[in-house]
Amino acid sequence: MGRHWGRTGRYALLLVAAVVVGFPIYITVVNSLLTPQQIAHRPPTLFPLHPQWGAFAQAFTDAHxxxxxxxxxxxxxxxxxxxxxxxxxxxxxxxxxxxxxxxxxxxxxxxxxxxxxxxxxxxxxxxxxxxxxxxxxxxxxxxxxxxxxxxxxxxxxxxxxxxxxxxxxxxxxxxxxxxxxxxxxxxxxxxxxxxxxxxxxxxxxxxxxxxxxxxxxxxxxxxxxxxxxxxxxxxxxxxxxxxxxxxxxxxxxxxxxxxxxxxxxxxxxxxxx
Amino acid sequence: MSDAGLAPGAAALGEVAAGAARDAPNGRRRLGRTGREAAVGYLFVLPAMAIFAVFVFYPLLRTFWLGFFRVAPYPTIPSKFVGLSQYKSVLTSHDFWASLGRTVEFVILTVPIGILLGVGLATLADARIRGIRFFRTLYSSTVATSVAVASVIFFTLLNPTVGLFSYWLGIEGGNGILQSNTWALPAVATVTVWQNIGFTFILMSAALQAIPQDLLEAARIDGAGGRRRFWRVTLPLLSPTVFFAGVVGIIASFQAFGQIDLLTQGGPDNHTMVLIYYLYTSFQNNDFGTASVLATALFFILLAVTLVQFRFIERRVFYG
Missing domain, CATH: 1.10.3720.10 (MetI-like)
Structure with missing residues (x-):
């Protein structure tokens, strides 16, 4: 029983740490797939349902x-x-x-x-x-x-x-x-x-x-x-x-x-x- | 790391003995052969030595030298030799001590927290359970982000009008955290800690895996619980790596430039004006005299830190 809780607790901590460490990169991916209007919208979008890929092309054309x-x-x-x-x-x-x-x-x-x-x-x-x-x-x-x-x-x-x-x-x-x-x-x-x-x-x-x-x-x-x-x-x-x-x-x-x-x-x- | 941990002095000594033994029976042909041998040696070290001479040793001496010259306010007027007086005026100036203070503050904000998080994460991920590879890869992932990548991500997320973090902190529409006298330096430190977490995690994980399992097993048989094993066995054996990470962290924090340049440019009101950024600002203003004095100061500070590290490496070889 104690062992079971130990493992669950460890997974919980691993997950929390993963969210904290991984969030900046995750949200960068999400925002790269949104329009500027969607990014500014509140409450914020945390999952891109309709990904827009145009920003990647623009990074090459506008930002060299x-x-x-x-x-x-x-x-x-x-x-x-x-x-x-x-x-x-x-x-x-x-x-x-x-x-x-x-x-x-x-x-x-x-x-x-x-x-x-x-x-x-x-x-x-x-x-x-x-x-x-x-x-x-x-x-x-x-x-x-x-x-x-x-x-x-x-x-x-x-x-x-x-x-x-x-x-x-x-x-x-x-x-x-x-x-x-x-x-x-x-x-x-x-x-x-x-x-x-x-x-x-x-x-x-x-x-x-x-x-x-x-x-x-x-x-x-x-x-x-x-x-x-x-x-x-x-x-x-x-x-x-x-x-x-x-x-x-x-x-x-x-x-x-x-x-x-x-x-x-x-x-x-x-x-x- | 064990490769790097060997003391060069000890290794070189052993080699001298080996070399003497090898040279002995060569007899008459020796002179011609040793001449050619030496030529090969010099040829092989020449490329590296030439680069070091031109881009490390000459400029280092010249930095000390340039500190003796005060640069005139107009580029057409030649610099004037002022001897030690510029060293004295810069090193006793308020700007210098203020920037040194900010730097020390920055070290305190980044190094201990970074190590604590690194040890914590490495301990957490040091378990043979399902899916652990995913977590390990994720925790290491910030080594792939450069200082510039990390800074631009956080800069944009901290944007006062549309930044997500500004929204969550409830300061959207305000001045922004990077413009706050109180919070700018801690914010830059946070970005630095995040960007370094992957490296510290990798370092600490490697050290954890190097701990002999039978030691932990013996402690377990002796009735030591998980917590006790961590404090009495794991942590003492981890301490050399913690010390190492501390020294490396201090040096890196003294050299932290990119995040300051991208996030605050030394502002607001000089609140993130650390030593390296003060040096850069003087350089940009063509005040090469002041910049050279600051570079000299930085060199000696980092030299002191590095010597502590070298002494430690030696000790580990002889007593460890």
Missing amino acids: LGLYLRNSAVVTVSITVAELVTSVLAAYAFTFVQFPFRRVLFFVCLATLMVPMEATLIPNRQTIGDFGWYNTFPALIVPFMASGVGVFLLRQAFLQLPHDLHDAATLDGYGHLRFLMRVVVPLNRPIIGAFGVYAFLTAWNQYLWPLIVTDSDSVRTVQIGLRQLQSLSIDQINVIFAGTLLAALPIFVLLLAFQKQLIRGLTAGAVKG
């Missing part, structure tokens, strides 16, 4: 969402690929290659974890200007092509590989590049995947830096696009909701497809904070 999403995709994919390449290479060198000042250089990588982006904002904005990169994709991509978190995480993973493996590969005539590509990367696919998802999420969500180095729609990312979207007038309130959903959609899909990597990436990558 397609352009913003494309820009975000270009920037995010470039950053993720670049971070993976530079981090794998550096982590490999710090684990399997002997060279002078190796430890010093590794600690230099670690030190970047203590420098928040905000502390370097002003000179970096000037550097972008000096390079003539204002309002260009390189301004959004190049400063993030390396990651201290990535180097650190991947090196920790590579250290777990048995040293005999490297010796055996060397005896078999493997050079560093071949050992890296044929042995180290395949054996560390899970952590590389986890870091990839973490890098993707971080890059996709960037807000302050893109705001500072762009002012043209042609390169602006979807997070900044949301700023324009928010300033639409009240008689397009359904478009605001629809556009917000569309902006969040790629990451929702990512979450469902790569749940495991995401969880691992978030819990491991959080070393940077």
Whole structure:
């Protein structure tokens, strides 16, 4: 009997928590399917009986969402690929290659974890200007092509590989590049995947830096696009909701497809904070 | 997380020993080989190092340096070297301390509640019952919303004329909660807590699942009830993750920019003017001197918080 009540109580609490956590997204979906008049109507509509899909099309035509999403995709994919390449290479060198000042250089990588982006904002904005990169994709991509978190995480993973493996590969005539590509990367696919998802999420969500180095729609990312979207007038309130959903959609899909990597990436990558 | 928890120092030490053993029997061919080996090493670390040099270390030093220059009110007049006096004037100014106060307030409003909710939800969802996957996915779902997505949703729902939340709060047609001196900061904090709940939930769930079942089983056999097991076994074992989430949360709150920019722009009447937004405002007004001093202050504050975290990670490796 007590057990039965315990379970019912737990379900009740789970349900209440689900409503509280899920409501903002639920009502966003509902409102994206209503007309502005229906949204303003009281008592409010909490279920769209006659869904209107026009707001989604308007988000593309009136709020240039397609352009913003494309820009975000270009920037995010470039950053993720670049971070993976530079981090794998550096982590490999710090684990399997002997060279002078190796430890010093590794600690230099670690030190970047203590420098928040905000502390370097002003000179970096000037550097972008000096390079003539204002309002260009390189301004959004190049400063993030390396990651201290990535180097650190991947090196920790590579250290777990048995040293005999490297010796055996060397005896078999493997050079560093071949050992890296044929042995180290395949054996560390899970952590590389986890870091990839973490890098993707971080890059996709960037807000302050893109705001500072762009002012043209042609390169602006979807997070900044949301700023324009928010300033639409009240008689397009359904478009605001629809556009917000569309902006969040790629990451929702990512979450469902790569749940495991995401969880691992978030819990491991959080070393940077 | 266990991967990240290893102390780099200890790992590096072991590696030096291993490296020395490997280098020994190479004999005559050693010089040419080590030269080529070193070249490979430098080549592999070069891309990352070049980016760090240009976009992390150089600008960090330059930020400190720019703090010595007072920017003239007109762009045509060059900035003037004023030494430490600008550091002194900004760091003793009312605006700086007010913004720091708001930031601390914001941390207090977001971090403890966020962790409490995260632990609560994770405990609630830590049961093998039907449909639990649905709840877990739902609780994690806010990781998919960026700060901007969360802010725009709440901004629209808090719209003073047509916002649903304004209607439910009975303030429709009024000034709106984001324009209230009293409620603007708590409102921004609420949005932040909601947006972070998915992350905290994932973190706490992972930590809960890492607790050995036999420990809980042993406590149960010893006659400890559910509540007692939670306080005496689960919570102490969860405490490293709680501490970790606290540190990460404090750092994130100091960096919270998007929600302020989208919800209040520092207003009303500076009531949400946190340190990072004050920095941004100075920067937008071309007052690079003040902005640089603020950036330096932010750097050292976050450095202190990060060092506490690093010390803790080390301790966990050696004593944990």
